[in-house]
Amino acid sequence: MEAAASSKVIHHTNHLSASRVPISSHKPSLSFISTKKSRHISQNVAIKASSKSDNVGKTFCTTGVWTFDQTVSDTPSQLTHEKVGVVLLNLGGPETLHDVQPFLFNLFADPDIIRLPRLFQFLQRPLAQLISVLRAPKSKEGYAAIGGGSPLRRITNEQAQALKTALESKKLQANVYVAMRYWYPFTEEAVHQIKKDGITKLVVLPLYPQYSISTSGSSISLLQSIFREDSYLSRLPVSIIKSWYQRQGYINSMANLIEKELQSFSKPEEVMIFFSAHGVPVTYVEDAGDPYRDQMEECISLIMQELKARGIGNNHTLAYQSRVGPVQWLKPYTDKVLVELGQKGVKNLLAVPVSFVSEHIETLEEIDMEYRELALESGIENWGRVPALGCTSSFISDLADAVIEALPLATAISPENSTKKSMSQESDTDIVRYVLKLFFGSFVAFTFLFFPKLISTFKNYL
Structure with a gap:
């Protein structure tokens, strides 16, 4: 999870570590959360990763070569009239050094990454801004060391195209979308394209084998929140694969x-x-x-x-x-x-x-x-x-099987009745929040103004 981008943010496109390094050569390595950020909605989120296919079922990705077994079972007949979509959830990562600080802000502004007590949740975004500004210089060094940005978007696009090809080889036509949690293409962009394409059944597939609140959980929560607030999407049958490490x-x-x-x-x-x-x-x-x-x-x-x-x-x-x-x-x-x-x-x-x-x-x-x-x-x-799985043929083929198995389980995400209740509860605390925010903000500003050494101390904890 590039959330380590939060802890140790850095990438590297020349992967040589799979080979042995002698010492002589080295002198002492099912839910959805809404955000308030305004985001540009891309009109072209469907995956068009660069890969080549020939007529014998081979696909060549830049991360490797893989081939699918063509002897596969037919897709259930009841799916033939459906317009199937698959959305791949991933963390996202800054593609340039200029992207690092805003990416870190998006990361730390997520309440599933920094879990504050309810009374202090109004401090989430100010705290995220402070941490992202302090961490950005160190994180930029890391990304510079691996080529100046994260390769995650490119690789995830390749996996999406590979999965689409694998599904086709298993007699299932599907649109595959990429939804990143903290950088482009954002989840909102993928959702916009899903609606535009008129998808009638959707499988949600996090690219994290094991489930965690801070990875799959956060992405799924955001997706659910968006769906529940939309009349069309709230009726769309959705199947969520929460984890698949045991496959x-x-x-x-x-x-x-x-x-x-x-x-x-x-x-x-x-x-x-x-x-x-x-x-x-x-x-x-x-x-x-x-x-x-x-x-x-x-x-x-x-x-x-x-x-x-x-x-x-x-x-x-x-x-x-x-x-x-x-x-x-x-x-x-x-x-x-x-x-x-x-x-x-x-x-x-x-x-x-x-x-x-x-x-x-x-x-x-x-x-x-x-x-x-x-x-x-x-x-x-x-x-x-060991290199990451990437577009390994057996891995992609198994993801395709997981999608096919999940389709019959798709159900609509119904709106939650608790929305109005939670909104009224929040309004009851508006005055308390205002007072606390005013007091806390003044205190922090005063502290950092008159005790600048505290800034260095705070940075050491990040």
Whole structure:
């Protein structure tokens, strides 16, 4: 999740980390939330990624080559008259250095990213503005290191085109849309195009294998909110795939990549398989009931079971990366574990970014640069990294199967009766909010004006 863009924002288009790095060459890596931002609505959100197809079912993406099995079952006859749409949900990322600060603002303005008590939610946007301004210089350095911007939009477009081709090979015609949470093309743009195209049945597919409040949950909540406020969309049958980490196609695809990368080591059986997942604050799991940690642990178990069935019994471990701020995040932390493994004498390590299906800031900069350097400095001699799934044929084909399986479950999103009630409750607190906002704003301004050193201290926590 490029939310690590919040914690460690940085990308890199020249991905060389899949290969081993000898030490000698390195001297001491089902819901929807509305926003009030005014956004330009694109008239062309349908995916037109650059890829070439020939008449034998092969598709060539810039991220790889894949082929679909043409012996597939027919689509159920009741779907033939439907105009099917699939919307891929993803985080989004700044495409230029100029985009970094507004992207960070959009990220931190999301109440699912920074969870404030209800009484202080009016501070969400001012706080997001402050954090984004303070973090932008450091984040720009990271994006500059990977080519000046995030490749996430390009890769997601390629995955969308690949999925469309896979669905066609399975006898299902569908329009595939990309909806980014924090940057272009925004969710609102995709929704506009869905309405324009007259879609009659929709499948929502987050590009996060495991569900978390801060990733799939936030994107789904925004989408639901938009749909509930629209008379046409509120009647549109929608099926939401909340998570898909347990699907055998995904498990097999991950196992294939790991098995292939292990062969790049001189002694594959001695390699430690190091799963690194994006972290979330502990309060999300313990207080808000986020299933992310349980799903991640189950996912790792399923992948290792598949590898064991193939005769691969390497040791493995799981750690969490991309924490930010003074709060406690899921442990163990990736950087801490890397140091510990080096101290324990581990010499060969294969990093596996298990919560990402596209290359982005957290894989290209944080893992490939920061963590690789830390690992080598800690005594690990040979470093490898499994690439993200991208347009891998088995992965895309399984996503297509997931879409087909989800279609019959589509139901309309009915408007919530609680809307008026919540609005009246908010109006009751308007006076209290005004007083608190006036007091808090004056206090913060006074503090930073007369105690400028506090700004540096605050920046160190971000």
